[in-house]
Amino acid sequence: MAEPLLNVKDLETTFKTPDGVIHAVNGVSFALKEGETLGVVGESGCGKSVTMLSVLGLIPSPPGTIAAGEVFFSGQDLLDMSNEELRHVRGALISMIFQDPMTSLNPVMTIGKQLQEPLMLHLGMNKKESRNRAAELLAMVGIPNAEDRLDDYPHQFSGGMRQRVMIAMALSCNPQILIADEPTTALDVTIQAQIMDLVKRLRDELGMSIIWITHDLGVVAGLAQRVLVMYAGYIIEEALVKELYANPEHPYTIGLLGSLPRVDEKGRHELYSIEGLPPVMYAKADSCPFAPRCKWVKPKCREQNPPLLKVGPNHTVACWVDTKTNKLRQ
């Protein structure tokens, strides 16, 4: 078996707050294979963004601390690297696009300048080369009159266009991994469809691996090969995309899928709703963090936090209960 491109082991991230230490990521392990698209799904505060920011060393410290874990990228532990070394990885080998294209572009710098910056920094291009390359990149992400638009400022672009610029910037140094943190959440559906189409096309052309963070199970269904579901800083289910949607095992995943109305559904049924709220983790869980909201909860769930158990060749779930039989797993 080929070595995974990115291998995250037992990652733990905590934040100090006036109310106590919050355990945002609690022992997350996953691997990303070459050319794979991995979806990371969860609701706000489940730790999905913090996990990825930790991987790239972008957690502000203080208040954040990476308490434990290893992140291997081509044989090196990113967490052991100095800031200087990390800077060569970020942007050049692993790059990230963020949710809000409004705030992640510098409003007082032209688009061209912002695109040229990583090219000059990481690839050592001179002004002219980088400007030509920047125009190519803009054209690649489907911005008309790319050459002329290099001198425009971010406010002269619409939301969808700005997100295209962010993608161009992220791809400028041909990264091996693209981490996308809810890049389409702030966009309208027709623009979201444009951006997803673009990402799929570029993925196939450039052959990069993608980690796509989202709360939208619909978006992941059309894009990812494998999906991680997160809750309260834990990975609670992991499966190939078809398997997950056809056969969700964790009560939380079942609930999430059931609470989505589908545009292709005719009947009118009451939506499945998960009562209660996600917990705030002031300590690592000593019982299943989903137990207070779970319909299948058993005494064992309140005593011991389940590890990820294998339930199929490509399917693991952190739940003591087999929801199909309503009995404890063996």
Added chain:
Amino acid sequence: MSKKNGKNGALLQVNDLVMHFPIYRGVIRRQVGAVRAVDGVSFDVKRGETLGLVGESGCGKTTTGRTILQLYRPTAGSVVFDGVDLVALKGEQLRKMRRKMQMIFQDPYASLNPRMTVGEIVGEPLEVHHVSKGKATRERVRELLSVVKMNPSFSDRYPHEFSGGQRQRIGVARALALNPSLIICDEPISALDVSIQAQVVNLLEELQAKFNLTYLFIAHDLSMVRHISDRVAVMYLGVIMELADRNEIYENPLHPYTQALLSAIPIPDPVVDAKRKRTILKGDVPSPANPPSGCRFRTRCPIAEALCAEERPEFRELKPGHFVACHFADQFVQ
């Protein structure tokens, strides 16, 4: 259209509603143009039904909702609510009508005053409209909180102590305080997490059945609109493009914009999603300050022809109850 449906129990009739916001420029603040946020919108909402109003950001759906409530006074058109034209009303008369129509807002963080307790927030409409005072108000607040499935003892707490979903319940309780017949829900769930959205939508549906409420449900999430609405209107750049029963519009969309909008929604099922044919629209929504001539959608439309630039398509009934504003929609009728 209003004349046709006017008699069969329409609670709200909106006729050729226009809302233009003037643009002023220069030293003497001369008017140089107008943002045509709503530009000739007509529909009606029957008693007890839910009409979904969908569209992308900037299409004028929120402005339509606010103009109906006379929070903006319309540039032209009429809004007939319960047989009374609201546009002609002023002052005390309008205030009296407002009791019967309420609004639930998008942002549960911005729409509740952080310095007021939940009890004061929910009780405020009662006091403002002199419905009740003091102890009676407090009683009613407790009742309202339990109607929205919150603990009545929460009335002494402040909004910051609650999560987004709970805050939205407080907003719903406030909207219900005066026993309204119409509630305009302006994207009430789009700021909430998926599992919480379902809680709020289920609550809204339950309350509708219990109090015979009429909803105008404004949203950009077409899946949720299909779920909650009886009929759906699709808006684009200040104009309604298509209006039909919910299953009809989702199964036989006649307007190219509706077709593209529906095909753009991701379906949470990889097997179904892979099989779908998708229409991906080019470009962005034009500015409502300078909309295209003729049909508003023609700049992004896959089937636009010369006629579309010249003539604004009539909003016509192509099938019973199915209205569409497109010159070339006949080809999609099966």
